[in-house]
Amino acid sequence: MSGMLKTSIATVSISGNLREKLDAIAAAGFDGIEIFEADFIADSGSPRDVGNMVRDHGLEITLFQPFRDFETLPEPARSKAFDRAERKFDVMQELGTDLVLVCSSVHPASLGGIERAAHDFHELGERATKRGLRVGYEALAWGRHVNDHRDAWEVVRRADHPNIGLIVDSFHTLGRKLDPDSIRSVPGDKIFFVQLADAPLIEMDLLYWSRHFRNMPGEGDLDVTRFMQAVMATGYDGPISLEIFNDQFRGGNPRTIAKDGHRSLVALMDDVKRTEPGLNVHMPTIPPRVAALGFSYVEFATRGAEAAELTANLSSLGFEHVGQHLSKAAGLWQQGDIRIVVNEETSGHAASSWNARGTCVCDMGFLVSNARSAATRASALGADVFTQPVGAGELAIPAVRGLSGSALHFLDDSSDLSQVWQMEFSAKPAPEGVGLTHIDHVAQTMSYEDMLSWSLFYTTLFDMTKAPMVDVIDPDGLVRSQAVEAANGSVRVTLNGADSHRTLAGTFLSDSFGASVQHIAFATQDIFKTLEQLAKRGFETLPISPNYYDDLAARFDLSDDLVRRMQARGVLYDQTGGADFFQAYAQSFSGGLFIEIVQRNQSYTGYGAPNAPFRIAAQKRLSRAKGVPKT
């Protein structure tokens, strides 16, 4: 009987030289690799050396690939193809792997014909058997004659050879919109190998899409779970292997990409088990995705004058200092359900965050359905557990490392964790303040290439889904924004990816020495009432150009009075499907952090992206006027 399912990844999926790739793949927890011919040719070691190097990393070579343009050639090309195959067999034996992938021919001279192909594969099977090797046939979505896994299976079936089997690849099946359930009728022992990849739905040439835009299962839009359910239903028990051709990954950090890949496989197989419990999936059981019910708190690391500026800001926003930590230099500021911890410790996590990047969000607490399960699932998905010494009278709250090493704590109502505010801060009841009720969303700014990693992080750990990607137009460049959201919007995080240093997000990214929370949006039920009370406290909103309001009156059917009131308070407006959205901004503090105030009609699901160019222009105008360098 079989043991645990083996995980594998193709060496093309990540950057670096072969040794760097192997280090990253082994560290991420994979069992094996598909070795791409080019990776081994580029290495200076002999095939035997390369094989040993792979095994020294605790990895096995699950597949050698690709062997191209083999089947249905006329003579003399046909004989040459068999000669080429024999040379590859030599290499495989030296490397120490028994399975080769033959992808369907794109050769202009190939004749096609299922029976002719089956005949060629039968003969190849005979030759492979002499060497103790096996051959898998994969239909490329753009193959000249065979481009559908059902036809590849018919070739394999008719080849009728124990050493000839089928290789399925989720991209080729799902990318061509073929029904993955057609795989269910293939006998599991005739599927020799399974390759997995997702991809964003973009209309383009299949080959170009496949070679440049594949990504990890869960990072794209294909139903890889359904594909994998079909594969597992056949009784397949070979390796599950990622084969990701992606321009960005080729230049990315090999360790991050490998980790993301392993995370995607663990989450995928967990989804497969949960969606179709009857399947025999030999993977360790992990807790299900955790419901994210709200933000419990956001914690700033700060010090001295910046701390004074931050608390003055909070105070002008209607927050009150409701408690002080029993042993740490950390104050709790609250209004409604919004808790902000202001941490001025000179040692520990907050201190090192402040040392590295100045005033910043060093920690967030999510209220979840079950905090312990969240931590267990997070570790199973490869997150780094975060721990700090727990002082007398303090609770050990489970946590992992989030964006850029920041902490992400899990709290729930079902255990003593809900007592933390009383126990550690002797917190007074929260004031109503100016009517800010809860955190609507937190915006994390990162470099564009980190966006997939973090959306995968949130959507595999929590019961959260991705909203459609939005372009935020900055006067100096484009910022991509991807929101991840819990059902009914109880937790929303926007991931903003900058790739130019001249955008507001890009400037923040370099000034804050890495990815971090750039803004926090607080919700109110009545933005005008809230802003009126704030004005009395001397709070200043970001001034918006009068042109914006002329345009607004032209774009939407709004009363003159409403537009006038918006203009008076610097309120921006958006509407989708009849649902209103109002937003206003506070002036930035501490190197570009800022606060947003929103009033969201229940069914408005966006973030006011159409307003971003005007808001960003206003922020840049203001920082220039204040003489803040570089923006």
Ligand SMILES: O=C(O)c1ccc(O)c(O)c1
């Ligand atoms: O793009 C290709 O040529 C290619 C090669 C081998 C594969 O397994 C594949 O899915 C694609």
Ligand SMILES: [Mg+2]
């Ligand atoms: Mg493939």
